[in-house]
Amino acid sequence: MADQIDFQPVLLGSDINVYGMARSFHEEYGLKSVAIGKGVLGPCTASKIVSVEVVEPKLEDDEVFVRTLLDFATRYKGSGKKLLLVPCGDNYIKLLVRNQDKLRGIYEFECIDEKLLMRLSIKGSFYEVCTEHGFSFPKTTACSYENYRGITLPFEFPVIIKPSNSVAYWNCRFPHKKKVFVAESREEFDAILDAIYSSSYKDHLILQEYIPGDDSNMRVMNCYCGRDKKVKLIALGNALLEEHSPEGIGSYAAIINGFDEKLNEMMKGFLDGIGYVGFANFDMKFDQRDGTYKLFEMNLRQGRSSFFVTAAGYNLAKWLVDDVIYHKDLPCTVAKNKVLWTIIPTKIIFDYVHNESAKKEARALIREGKVCHSYYYNKDRSLRRLINYAKNQFHYFEKYKRYFGNKGLRD
Numbered sequence: 001m002a003d004q005i006d007f008q009p010v011l012l013g014s015d016i017n018v019y020g021m022a023r024s025f026h027e028e029y030g031l032k033s034v035a036i037g038k039g040v041l042g043p044c045t046a047s048k049i050v051s052v053e054v055v056e057p058k059l060e061d062d063e064v065f066v067r068t069l070l071d072f073a074t075r076y077k078g079s080g081k082k083l084l085l086v087p088c089g090d091n092y093i094k095l096l097v098r099n100q101d102k103l104r105g106i107y108e109f110e111c112i113d114e115k116l117l118m119r120l121s122i123k124g125s126f127y128e129v130c131t132e133h134g135f136s137f138p139k140t141t142a143c144s145y146e147n148y149r150g151i152t153l154p155f156e157f158p159v160i161i162k163p164s165n166s167v168a169y170w171n172c173r174f175p176h177k178k179k180v181f182v183a184e185s186r187e188e189f190d191a192i193l194d195a196i197y198s199s200s201y202k203d204h205l206i207l208q209e210y211i212p213g214d215d216s217n218m219r220v221m222n223c224y225c226g227r228d229k230k231v232k233l234i235a236l237g238n239a240l241l242e243e244h245s246p247e248g249i250g251s252y253a254a255i256i257n258g259f260d261e262k263l264n265e266m267m268k269g270f271l272d273g274i275g276y277v278g279f280a281n282f283d284m285k286f287d288q289r290d291g292t293y294k295l296f297e298m299n300l301r302q303g304r305s306s307f308f309v310t311a312a313g314y315n316l317a318k319w320l321v322d323d324v325i326y327h328k329d330l331p332c333t334v335a336k337n338k339v340l341w342t343i344i345p346t347k348i349i350f351d352y353v354h355n356e357s358a359k360k361e362a363r364a365l366i367r368e369g370k371v372c373h374s375y376y377y378n379k380d381r382s383l384r385r386l387i388n389y390a391k392n393q394f395h396y397f398e399k400y401k402r403y404f405g406n407k408g409l410r411d
Helices: 016-029 062-076 090-098 114-121 123-132 166-170 186-197 261-274 307-311 316-324 346-352 356-367 383-403
Strands: 007-012 033-037 050-055 082-087 140-143 159-163 181-183 205-209 218-225 231-242 252-258 278-287 292-299 340-342 371-373
Touching (some): 007 016, 007 062, 016 033, 016 050, 016 307, 050 062, 062 082, 062 090, 082 090, 082 316, 090 114, 114 123, 114 261, 123 140, 123 292, 159 166, 159 186, 218 252, 218 261, 231 261, 231 307, 231 316, 231 346, 231 356, 252 307, 252 356, 307 316, 307 340, 307 371, 340 346, 346 383
Parallel strands (some): 007 033, 007 082, 033 050, 340 371
Antiparallel strands (some): 159 181, 159 205, 218 278, 252 340, 278 292
């Protein structure tokens, strides 16, 4: 089948999101994807369905990014295959948007313009867009290195603390560092800010009210919008559990597909209204106090947990290929099939999820054989991958035992 395909997926990155997209391409077309990234991470190691062909540590530099991609494209000159470029990380989509004119004609892709990118990626303007389209969001403010001491908060504790500049934060170091913090008191709040700003991180911090409820109140939505700037796919996921390790807080570990007609219509109106193109991923939380979804953020790409959409029968690669490569006229599809998607052992789900109805649904799906693990793929097995998979799963038991519920300044 792959011999008859007239395109080659080129994925940017090497994390679980990249592997999920590679698996989507392989399941639908029998294709092996190639990837370009800053390194080679576990999910793409020793794989038969994706090969990290170029490792460039300085890939996030615009000039290096363009040069690397142009150089790589020469490998396929004369092959007759179109190179389908798929960014799988926030920085890669920003690099593509900024440099799209230099890559068009060499690679096949569709993306938004830089003006819309800035409007959606900066928290202040993003929340303005949310207000215009009727979306609720947590009460939010920000602080800077210059004004954080003694800052007055417009809401009560607990308070969520997260960086506005994820790249700078990723590169900083300080004791008890976490991807996201939750401060239960003013004393803890001050200590966390002092710790962060004692590091090399000097950019703004986003401060938000904490929406009550456990992980099962979280929702994730993945959408695809076509070249005509209309929504083609909407898929909602109900989280069961998030990761709780310092570097993983806020990332989904287990999801069951959901459906909410009102939310679907709101999201369709929002994306159609702003003229969005490509994959979009939304994180939100159901607020039981007022019965609304509070939108946290929008990622201008498919989410790292987005394989839950493919697993339910809505292959993300197919929507992308039909639109970008074959220019098909696609209707809007709303995902309704259900599956239990996980990156953790199912025992952890039943040990740590508090929501009994969610656990009941998970058990029923497992009995029906409707369970999927992104990392474990029957057509990509080898001794090395099985060993890596076993280690990966074992470590989750340690992580949850050590870190579950800990979002403060401590180990």
